[in-house]
Amino acid sequence: MALVLAALVLLPIYWLGFTSFTDDARHFTLAHYRRLAVDRSFLEPFWVTLWTSAAVGFLCVAFAAPMAWLVARTDLPGKRLLRMLVLASFATPPFLGAFAWVLLGGPNAGLLNHGYYALFGLKPFEATPLVDIFSAWGIVFVTALYTFPYVFTFVATSLDLIPSELEEASAILGAPAWRTALDVTLPLVTPALMAGFLVAFLQSMTLFGPAAILALPASIDTMTTKIWSLFQFPPKLGLAAAASLPLLVITAVLLRVQASIMGRRGYSVVGGKSTGQRLIRLGPWKVVALAPFALVLACSVLLPYGVLTWTAFVKNYSAPMAGNFSFDNWRFVFLEFSQTKLALVNTFALGASAATAGTILATTIGYLSLRRLVWGHRALAFLATAPVAIPGIVLAVGLFLSYTHPPLVLYGTLTIIFLAYLTKEMPVGYQQVASALKSVHPELEDASRIFGATRLRALFDITAPLIRNGVIATWLFIFIGSIRELSATILLFTANTKTVSVTMFDLRESNDWGPIAVLSITMLLITFAMIAAINFFNDRRLA
Amino acid sequence: MKPMRRIMLAALAAAVAGALPAAAQDKALVAAAEKEGSVAWYTSVDVKVAEAVKEDFHRKYPKIDVEVERSGSERVYQRVNQEHQSGIKHADLVNTSDSTHFIEWKKEGMLAKYVPAGVDKVPAEYRDPEGYYATWRATLCVMGYNTNIVPPDQVPRGYKDLLEPKWKGKLTKAHPSYSGTSLTGTYAVAKLLGWDYFEKLAKQGVQQLQSTTATPKSIASGERAVMVDGNEYNMFIEIDKKSPVKIIYPVEGTPFVSSPVAVFKDAPHPNAARLFADFLFSTKVQQFLVDKGGLRSVVPGVKDPAGRTPLKDIKVIPDDPAGMLPQVEDIKKKYAAIFGGGK
Numbered sequence: 020m021a022l023v024l025a026a027l028v029l030l031p032i033y034w035l036g037f038t039s040f041t042d043d044a045r046h047f048t049l050a051h052y053r054r055l056a057v058d059r060s061f062l063e064p065f066w067v068t069l070w071t072s073a074a075v076g077f078l079c080v081a082f083a084a085p086m087a088w089l090v091a092r093t094d095l096p097g098k099r100l101l102r103m104l105v106l107a108s109f110a111t112p113p114f115l116g117a118f119a120w121v122l123l124g125g126p127n128a129g130l131l132n133h134g135y136y137a138l139f140g141l142k143p144f145e146a147t148p149l150v151d152i153f154s155a156w157g158i159v160f161v162t163a164l165y166t167f168p169y170v171f172t173f174v175a176t177s178l179d180l181i182p183s184e185l186e187e188a189s190a191i192l193g194a195p196a197w198r199t200a201l202d203v204t205l206p207l208v209t210p211a212l213m214a215g216f217l218v219a220f221l222q223s224m225t226l227f228g229p230a231a232i233l234a235l236p237a238s239i240d241t242m243t244t245k246i247w248s249l250f251q252f253p254p255k256l257g258l259a260a261a262a263s264l265p266l267l268v269i270t271a272v273l274l275r276v277q278a279s280i281m282g283r284r285g286y287s288v289v290g291g292k293s294t295g296q297r298l299i300r301l302g303p304w305k306v307v308a309l310a311p312f313a314l315v316l317a318c319s320v321l322l323p324y325g326v327l328t329w330t331a332f333v334k335n336y337s338a339p340m341a342g343n344f345s346f347d348n349w350r351f352v353f354l355e356f357s358q359t360k361l362a363l364v365n366t367f368a369l370g371a372s373a374a375t376a377g378t379i380l381a382t383t384i385g386y387l388s389l390r391r392l393v394w395g396h397r398a399l400a401f402l403a404t405a406p407v408a409i410p411g412i413v414l415a416v417g418l419f420l421s422y423t424h425p426p427l428v429l430y431g432t433l434t435i436i437f438l439a440y441l442t443k444e445m446p447v448g449y450q451q452v453a454s455a456l457k458s459v460h461p462e463l464e465d466a467s468r469i470f471g472a473t474r475l476r477a478l479f480d481i482t483a484p485l486i487r488n489g490v491i492a493t494w495l496f497i498f499i500g501s502i503r504e505l506s507a508t509i510l511l512f513t514a515n516t517k518t519v520s521v522t523m524f525d526l527r528e529s530n531d532w533g534p535i536a537v538l539s540i541t542m543l544l545i546t547f548a549m550i551a552a553i554n555f556f557n558d559r560r561l562a
Numbered sequence: 563m564k565p566m567r568r569i570m571l572a573a574l575a576a577a578v579a580g581a582l583p584a585a586a587q588d589k590a591l592v593a594a595a596e597k598e599g600s601v602a603w604y605t606s607v608d609v610k611v612a613e614a615v616k617e618d619f620h621r622k623y624p625k626i627d628v629e630v631e632r633s634g635s636e637r638v639y640q641r642v643n644q645e646h647q648s649g650i651k652h653a654d655l656v657n658t659s660d661s662t663h664f665i666e667w668k669k670e671g672m673l674a675k676y677v678p679a680g681v682d683k684v685p686a687e688y689r690d691p692e693g694y695y696a697t698w699r700a701t702l703c704v705m706g707y708n709t710n711i712v713p714p715d716q717v718p719r720g721y722k723d724l725l726e727p728k729w730k731g732k733l734t735k736a737h738p739s740y741s742g743t744s745l746t747g748t749y750a751v752a753k754l755l756g757w758d759y760f761e762k763l764a765k766q767g768v769q770q771l772q773s774t775t776a777t778p779k780s781i782a783s784g785e786r787a788v789m790v791d792g793n794e795y796n797m798f799i800e801i802d803k804k805s806p807v808k809i810i811y812p813v814e815g816t817p818f819v820s821s822p823v824a825v826f827k828d829a830p831h832p833n834a835a836r837l838f839a840d841f842l843f844s845t846k847v848q849q850f851l852v853d854k855g856g857l858r859s860v861v862p863g864v865k866d867p868a869g870r871t872p873l874k875d876i877k878v879i880p881d882d883p884a885g886m887l888p889q890v891e892d893i894k895k896k897y898a899a900i901f902g903g904g905k
Contacts, residue, residue, distance in 0.1 A: 060899060126731075128785035144711065144732055144787065153769065238770050238902035248904050251739055251894070252640040255905060335805070337783040355613045357630040423648050431650040513645055514602060514631045514652050525633050528740065530776035531609060 020383055021395070024402045027442045031417025032267070032409070038420055039260035051261035061262060064240040068224055068266075071159050071241070075223035076216040078163040079170045082315055084212055086167075087174035088200060089308050092183070094298045096305060101312050108319040109168035110546050112503030114228025114520065115539050117161050119323030121232065122330055122532065124152030128337040130326060157233040158241070162223045164319040169222065170215030173454075177211035178204070180458050183297055196299050217277050218407070218450075221270055225410035227506035228520075232527060242266060243506065246412050250510055256420065263413035274404060324543070330536035348533035352541075356534065358522045366502050366518045367545075369433060373440035374498035380441070381448030381497075382490055386478070389456045390464075400449070407446035411506025414439055419510060431513045439507040444497040451496055455489025456482070495553055499546060592623070594833035600627040601834035604642060605657040606635040606742060606821070607699065608775045608796060611855040618850065619841050626834050634773050635660040635742025635821075636894075646672060651828045654835035657698055659774075659821040660742030661883035662890055664695040667824065674825045674832070678839040680861060688820060688860040695824035698842055699851055700858040702794040702878065703747035703817040705810035706778060711787040718788060720812035721751060724763060731767045734786035739894045739904045740772040743819045747774075747791045748893055749886045750817040750879045757896060763790070764900045772903075782807050798856025798870065811871070815879040820860075 042048045055061045089095045090102065123131045126148035135149040136142065151157065185207070189199040205212075230241040240248070242262060249259040301308055330336040333343040352359055384403050388396040406414065418439055422429035429435040459482055467477040505520040512521050519542055526535045595601075605612050609632045616628040633641065635658035642653055656667075667673050668690065677693040689696035705724075707717055711732075718724055724733060738745035751759065769786050771777055777792035782805035797809045823842055829835045841847060848864045851857040858866075858873065866872060886893075898904020 125783075125785045127787075128783040143784065235903045236769050236771060238764070238768070240902045244903065248739070248898070250640065251636065251905060252643045254644075258905075334803070335783060337785075351610065351613070355617060356609070357613065357616060357628065361629075428648070430648045431645065431652075513650055514604070514629070514641070526609070528634060528637075528772040528776060529609060529632075530771065530773070530779035532779075534609075 020380070020387070021393075021399060021402075024380070024384065024399065024445075027438065027445070028402050028405055030421045031414055031442070034420035035260045035263060035267075035413065035417045038256050039264055041257065043257075048257075051257045054258065055261055055265075060240070061245065064242050064245045065265070067155055067234075067239060068242040071155055071162070072220045072223040074159045075163045075166055076220035078159065079167040079219040080212055080216050082163075082311055083167040083170035083215065084174050084208070086311055086315070087171045087178060088204065088208075089312075091175050091178035092186070092200075092204070092299055093301050093308065095301060095308055097309075101316070104312075104316045104320050105168050105171055106550065107547070108165055108316065109172070110499050110550065111165055111319065111323070111543065112228070112505070112520065113162060113165040113226055114232060114505050114524070115327075115503070115542070116165050116319065116323055117229040117232040118523070118527065118532075118535055118539065119326050120152045120157070120161050122326045122336055123322055124148075124150035124157065126151045126153065130329075130337070131322070133337070152233055153237040155234060155237075155239055157237075158229050159223075160318075161229045161233060162226060163219070164315070166219045166222045167315065167319075169218045170212070173211040173215040173218070174208050176454060177208045181207050187297055213277055214450075217273055220273070221407050224266060224270075225407075225412075225506065227410070227412050227509060228524070231524070243410055243412050246410070246416070247509060250416075256416065259413075259416050260420075263410060263416065266410055266413065270407065271405070274401075274407075327536045327539045330532050331540055334533075336532055336536075348537045352534050352537040358517060359538075361515065362517050362519045362522045363541075365433060365516060366520070366542075369437055369440060369518065370498045370502040373437055373444060373501045374494045376437075377441050377444050377448045377497040378490060378494045381445060381452045381493055382486075385449055385452035385456050386482075389453055390461065400453075403449040404446045406442045409443075411439070411443055411504065411508075412510060414443055415507040415510040418442075418507075430511070431516065433516050436508055436511050436516060436518070439511055440497075440501040440504055443504065443507060444500045447500055448493045448497050451489060451493040452486070455486040455492075458489075459485045491553060495550065498549065502542070502546065591833055591837055595831070595837040596623065596625040596834075598831040598834045599625065600629060601831045601838050602629045602631060602652055602654045603657070603838065604631045604633075604638050604653045604655070606633065606638050606659050607657060608632075608793070608799070608855070611795075611851070611857075614854065615842070615847060615850070618847065619838060622841070623837070626837070628838065634740035635663070636738075636740050636745065639663050642667075646828075651830050653826055654829040654831050655823060655825045655839055657821055657823045658742050659701070659819050660745055660890075661820050661822055661881060662887040663742075664690070664822050664824055665883055665887055668692075668694045672827055674827045674829065674835075676825045676836055676839060678823075678836070678843040680840075680843045680845070683862050684860050690822075695822040696843070697820040697860050698823035699821045699855075700860055701743065701819050701821070701856075702811070702858070702876065703743050703750075703774065703791050703819055704789075704794045704797060705812050706781055706789040706792055706797050706807055707810060708781045708784055708787050709806045709808055711784060717808075718810065720810075720814045721755060721759065721790075722814070724766065724788065724790060725759075729766055729788060732787040733763075733766055733790055734769040734771055734777050734780045734788070735763075735790035735901075736774040736777050736792065737770060737772050737901070737903055738897050741774045742821070743774040743793055744791050745890065745893060746819045746881050746886070747817040748897060749882075749889065750815070752893065752896075754814055754879070757900075760897065760900050768901070770901050770903060778807065793856075794858075795856035802856070809871075811876050813877070815877045818878045818881050820881055820883075 039051055040047055090098050123129050126132060127143040131150055132148045186199050186203050189203045227243040230244050234241060235244055246259050246262050249255045331348055334345045335343060384399050387393050388400040418435055419430060422435050463481050464477045467481045503520060505524060508518050508521050519538060523535050523538050612630045612632050616630050619628055638658050642656060645652055673694045675693050681689055681696045684696055736744035738748045771780060774791060774793045775796050777789040778796035778800050780786050781789045782800045797807060800807050823839060825835045825839055843861060845863055848859045848861045852859050852864055853867055894904055
């Protein structure tokens with residue numbers, strides 16, 4: 020197991036490191052790093068990447084943490100619907116959101132700006148647009164919209180697991196709700212907040228889609244678009260490898276920081292199942308409490324889905340309704356376009372296989388490392404979370420370098436993309452399984468063993484049923500993460516291993532919005548059908 | 563099948579294969595192609611034009627599937643070379659709007675010698691003398707504008723007019739690291755006006771898109787008012803769709819862009835590739851490209867539809883692949899330094 024993981028993660032990194040220090044003739048050189056350190060065309064993207072990622076992290080925490088608290092701790096109405104919409108944001112690929120926001124927030128033809136100009140009697144090109152999505156803030160905005168569910172889920176899960184007794188004690192002692200939230204709840208969820216911020220930061224740093232879709236038109240590069248550009252023929256592999264290693268280092272450092280914070284706090288307030296939670300009554304504040312949900316979910320789900328649906332059924336998205344309606348885009352995508360069927364089949368085959376393999380691997384590793392059952396469990400945990408530090412596109416380079424020469428030539432096969440997805444989703448899978456496992460205090464297993472059960476028996480009878488939902492969630496997470504993957508696929512695909520995401524990216528480069536909208540809707544429908552099916556199945560098993 | 567074409571194809575087939583009777587050879591090619599069952603066509607032509615050509619071929623030869631792999635010229639070049647270097651044999655024939663690719667591929671020995679039926683009639687400047695490739699389609703790299711946004715008396719006449727302050731934030735342009743047409747256009751304009759023209763242009767807040775098929779769609783949607791470079795054929799398509807756009811042929815000159823077709827030596831479906839190449843140069847397809855695709859054809863006998871400015875009335879800057887070839891990397895690098903999005 021450890022060997023599989025090591026091969027998955029270390030081989031690409033080894034090749035990245037090796038390539039970054041060698042020239043074309045494989046002689047040692049520092050030229051690549053020298054160029055990175057002095058060339059403004061690399062320093063600027065690096066800076067843009069850092070500040071946009073930090074902004075995404077803050078934005079996510081600022082919105083998602085209060086939202087999670089409201090859902091977990093108050094009698095907010097419509098929670099089920101709200102949670103579903105948050106899940107929908109999570110299931111929406113960020114690049115797809117970026118497509119939708121081009122249609123909504125393009126400064127002159129964007130439909131939101133159209134509405135804004137019409138409302139105030141302004142004229143495009145003359146007035147300042149309400150939203151200019153083609154900017155660095157555009158990346159921050161769109162990335163945050165589709166990254167906040169991570170923070171929301173972390174905080175909400177953590178709140179679900181912390182018994183509300185502590186908060187009730189605070190309330191009984193006379194503290195108002197806000198005081199309890201700040202003094203008691205906030206410190207308890209700080210690890211979740213930190214974890215959420217980090218994941219948001221790292222997601223943003225490693226995403227390719229929103230940057231390529233929103234920033235390139237404004238002549239802004241980020242590290243991911245820069246690295247991608249280095250693969251224009253003839254590729255500059257050494258430079259690309261060197262450009263990616265700083266990102267790896269940053270992430271390793273941040274993960275260490277996170278681990279030490281979490282380690283110091285080291286409390287385990289969760290043991291067995293806690294009693295029912297008392298909810299804070301919002302009363303007339305309900306309306307205010309719903310406002311951030313309305314804002315965020317409108318921007319992440321309602322408006323984008325609306326504009327994609329509109330675009331799919333019209334000839335020109337920015338033209339008025341009269342005479343614009345048409346099924347042309349649907350006919351084109353499903354009857355004429357050569358790529359559709361191949362891309363759909365590839366995408367779902369990859370998603371299902373990566374999810375299944377990933378769940379098995381993550382569960383095993385999670386159990387071994389969290390229960391400290393094997394020597395080197397720390398290294399295992401690090402290896403499982405390390406890929407979050409590798410931008411998809413850089414992982415792709417690493418895989419490309421590892422598997423384009425004997426003994427194992429995988430370039431041009433679905434296997435290399437499968438390996439990319441498996442590696443890339445490992446941290447998410449591991450986090451999922453780990454958080455499920457952490458919620459099961461070892462004392463439950465210990466109790467079972469005191470009564471004479473073997474470790475395996477305890478695992479199957481006690482732990483497995485308790486983490487079953489977590490494992491199913493892990494499968495789902497990896498599946499959804501895989502079918503929307505663009506950053507790594509963009510370098511690893513070949514003509515017959517194309518996925519839906521890459522196909523859509525190709526269509527974007529020629530501004531074919533109608534077919535993009537049709538493919539987006541198809542992808543979303545299939546994703547939601549999967550989620551519904553798994554939820555149904557899950558409910559049945561629990562009943 | 564037109565008799566003329568049948569004779570030419572037969573003659574060609576006979577030249578290749580020797581003594582077989584003509585019709586039998588024609589049939590033999592079709593039979594062999596049908597046995598292969600599919601053909602992978604890498605192209606940079608607008609995806610809807612490509613799929614329409616595919617449909618037409620499929621209707622004629624229902625047993626042969628065409629897989630269209632469309633991207634920008636420079637991206638197609640990247641994919642072809644990356645696959646070639648990794649030993650993947652998937653592409654059967656290729657078409658890009660950067661003629662230097664064909665010089666390179668020929669030099670690398672990647673192309674098959676094949677003169678599709680009818681190509682011997684094409685003027686010599688549009689085909690390789692040794693028969694490795696020929697211009698399948700041509701277009702001009704034009705400017706254009708949205709008629710709802712730009713009043714008639716304000717329409718820019720050429721590249722230099724775009725530097726006026728009033729165009730700030732209103733321009734859109736394709737990228738030479740993606741688009742062969744944009745690359746050809748950039749080469750021509752840089753030669754004409756110098757690189758400081760692009761430096762000044764960048765200060766105008768240009769929306770930097772990738773494909774020259776994208777810029778006409780951008781001005782049609784009203785996202786930008788004026789297009790610095792774009793395909794003439796996509797402009798014709800938009801105009802046929804009644805989009806509010808018009809073409810500008812810049813006073814400084816309009817770059818001409820040839821897009822050759824070639825069959826790969828290692829094509830996994832060699833017969834289907836040759837049959838498809840024949841089909842691509844048939845008068846029917848060429849006339850379709852011109853009528854519905856808005857393209858220019860170099861195949862004799864194909865007529866421009868009414869209402870389009872004939873080539874002879876446009877101040878055209880001929881393309882110059884041999885002159886451009888040594889400068890390609892430099893153009894892309896300089897351009898990316900000014901507009902981003904490159905190495």
